[in-house]
Amino acid sequence: MHPAGLAAAAAAGTPRLRSHCVVQAGVQWCNLGSLQPLPPRLKRSSHLGLPSSWDHSVSPPSSLAASKRRIPVSQPGMADPHQLFDDTSSTQSRGYGAQRAPGGLGYPAASATPQAAFLADPVSNMAMAYGSSLAAQGKELVDKNIDRFIPVTKLKYYFAVDTMYVGRKLGLLFFPYLHQDWEVQYQQDTPVAPRFDVNAPDLYIPAMAFITYVLVAGLALGTQDRFSPDLLGLQASSALAWLTLEVVAILLSLYLVTVNTDLTTIDLVAFLGYKMIGGVLMGLLFGKIGYYLVLGWCCVAIFVFMIRTLRLKILAEAAAEGVPVRGARNQLRMYLTMAVAAAQPLLMYWLTFHLVR
Amino acid sequence: MAEAEESPGDPGTASPRPLMRDLKAVGKKFMHVLYPRKSNTLLRDWDLWGPLILCVTLALMLQRDSVDSEKDGGPQFAEVFVIVWFGAVTITLNSKLLGGNISFFQSLCVLGYCILPLTVAMLICRLVLLADPGPVNFMVRLFVVIVMFAWSIVASTAFLADSQPPNRRALAVYPVFLFYFVISWMILTFTPQ
Numbered sequence: 001m002h003p004a005g006l007a008a009a010a011a012a013g014t015p016r017l018r019s020h021c022v023v024q025a026g027v028q029w030c031n032l033g034s035l036q037p038l039p040p041r042l043k044r045s046s047h048l049g050l051p052s053s054w055d056h057s058v059s060p061p062s063s064l065a066a067s068k069r070r071i072p073v074s075q076p077g078m079a080d081p082h083q084l085f086d087d088t089s090s091t092q093s094r095g096y097g098a099q100r101a102p103g104g105l106g107y108p109a110a111s112a113t114p115q116a117a118f119l120a121d122p123v124s125n126m127a128m129a130y131g132s133s134l135a136a137q138g139k140e141l142v143d144k145n146i147d148r149f150i151p152v153t154k155l156k157y158y159f160a161v162d163t164m165y166v167g168r169k170l171g172l173l174f175f176p177y178l179h180q181d182w183e184v185q186y187q188q189d190t191p192v193a194p195r196f197d198v199n200a201p202d203l204y205i206p207a208m209a210f211i212t213y214v215l216v217a218g219l220a221l222g223t224q225d226r227f228s229p230d231l232l233g234l235q236a237s238s239a240l241a242w243l244t245l246e247v248v249a250i251l252l253s254l255y256l257v258t259v260n261t262d263l264t265t266i267d268l269v270a271f272l273g274y275k276m277i278g279g280v281l282m283g284l285l286f287g288k289i290g291y292y293l294v295l296g297w298c299c300v301a302i303f304v305f306m307i308r309t310l311r312l313k314i315l316a317e318a319a320a321e322g323v324p325v326r327g328a329r330n331q332l333r334m335y336l337t338m339a340v341a342a343a344q345p346l347l348m349y350w351l352t353f354h355l356v357r
Numbered sequence: 358m359a360e361a362e363e364s365p366g367d368p369g370t371a372s373p374r375p376l377m378r379d380l381k382a383v384g385k386k387f388m389h390v391l392y393p394r395k396s397n398t399l400l401r402d403w404d405l406w407g408p409l410i411l412c413v414t415l416a417l418m419l420q421r422d423s424v425d426s427e428k429d430g431g432p433q434f435a436e437v438f439v440i441v442w443f444g445a446v447t448i449t450l451n452s453k454l455l456g457g458n459i460s461f462f463q464s465l466c467v468l469g470y471c472i473l474p475l476t477v478a479m480l481i482c483r484l485v486l487l488a489d490p491g492p493v494n495f496m497v498r499l500f501v502v503i504v505m506f507a508w509s510i511v512a513s514t515a516f517l518a519d520s521q522p523p524n525r526r527a528l529a530v531y532p533v534f535l536f537y538f539v540i541s542w543m544i545l546t547f548t549p550q
Contacts, residue, residue: 156456159451159455161525161528208531212535229433
């Protein structure tokens with residue numbers, strides 16, 4: 001443990017037992033994560049490093065990303081060191097008792113909260129620092145590997161939505177006829193976040209629609225006295241299975257037709273998930289006439305929506321110029337687009353018809 | 358979840374935590390839920406004991422009385438448990454993906470504690486069900502459940518809404534609404550056998 005670190009930490013005078021920063025070799029490094037193998041007396045391990053990795057937001061203009069790494073240096077009149085962490089989700093936003101040894105390192109300029117009594121015991125301080133360094137490394141490892149399996153940063157792009165976007169997108173899903181420009185805007189080679197462009201796909205609406213669909217299905221069955229809680233699981237898993245099947249089938253056909261498209265898998269999942277909105281609406285209705293009316297409307301709407309969206313992705317060159325599609329290859333792609341779009345209403349009907357009796 | 362309290366500069370010894378202190382902490386948070394106001398207690402000193410107690414109580418009260426009757430009564434103990442915890446985890450994931458600055462366990466803690474009004478509703482419903490069944494009975498239960506459902510939503514929004522920027526609050530609150538709606542539905546449709 002660097003002696004300078006100890007000295008720096010001892011500089012301030014309050015008897016708080018929290019180390020926020022370690023100065024080593026003249027470099028202050030602070031642990032933003034909280035995964036620490038704490039020495040035995042610290043019973044409470046902080047939460048997983050996993051969530052904190054999501055805070056290092058890659059996605060667009062979010063001042064939150066910047067503010068998370070910054071902690072107010074010292075808040076005047078702040079008696080409670082817990083206040084320091086209220087705004088971050090990564091580290092010790094949990095409170096610790098005044099006597100407790102710190103759970104981890106914090107932010108720069110934290111000589112504001114030194115621990116005089118703690119420093120009376122340099123051995124434990126050293127152990128803490130070592131433990132924290134191990135924890136930081138472990139956390140990095142976890143973050144790196146998690147990112148390999150679940151593309152967390154990519155996922156964050158699809159959740160960069162706001163209420164206005166959701167409202168406009170829902171309107172578009174139900175009434176796509178008047179919308180003119182379906183092209184997603186780009187910003188230096190990366191597509192713009194959904195919150196800035198209503199054409200960009202997002203995962204919030206499909207995810208919420210899916211959950212709402214499962215619950216509404218349970219509700220609909222409940223009003224017909226056919227409900228039992230395991231049915232919720234059944235609905236959820238069958239809808240999920242159909243969606244997965246659809247995604248796999250489309251990916252396969254895109255591969256076979258050798259389409260050069262920038263349609264990623266997650267994009268595809270997002271687009272295919274939009275039909276669950278129709279499923280929600282239809283599950284909400286009781287009575288056959290209402291059901292078929294809404295079904296008809298939703299089917300046409302989602303068909304048009306999918307055609308117009310996918311046309312730009314799959315038939316990119318031809319569609320961009322607005323010329324009619326010619327040539328065998330383009331024809332194949334057009335058939336593929338039509339097939340995908342036609343599958344939506346069919347699946348919508350399949351997933352909801354048993355809810356109406 | 359226990360908070361170790363030891364004298365500073367004395368590594369390796371942990372005094373045993375009195376049970377009362379834990380209970381008092383849990384009780385204090387219950388009060389915060391029942392009278393929601395801007396306070397950071399739930400967020401700062403999160404613990405999962407309270408949610409566990411509430412969840413177990415709710416599940417015990419909701420489970421169907423006899424194992425034989427499949428369709429009557431209510432869900433099994435495990436089903437309630439799973440719904441509550443998976444619902445809470447899903448809401449937390451959603452909140453984090455939306456870019457909220459609340460941590461995983463803080464969110465779980467808040468959601469769990471805000472089940473308290475609904476547990477109270479369950480207790481009241483059970484008492485009301487001791488009387489004769491009928492439309493009046495149902496109206497009373499409906500009213501109680503609706504009031505407690507609104508209370509839960511208000512309480513959890515008071516804690517969770519601050520973690521999101523204003524243009525995304527509705528998006529983060531919507532799954533919370535769904536979650537408590539499901540629990541209220543389970544409470545309302547419960548009929549003892």
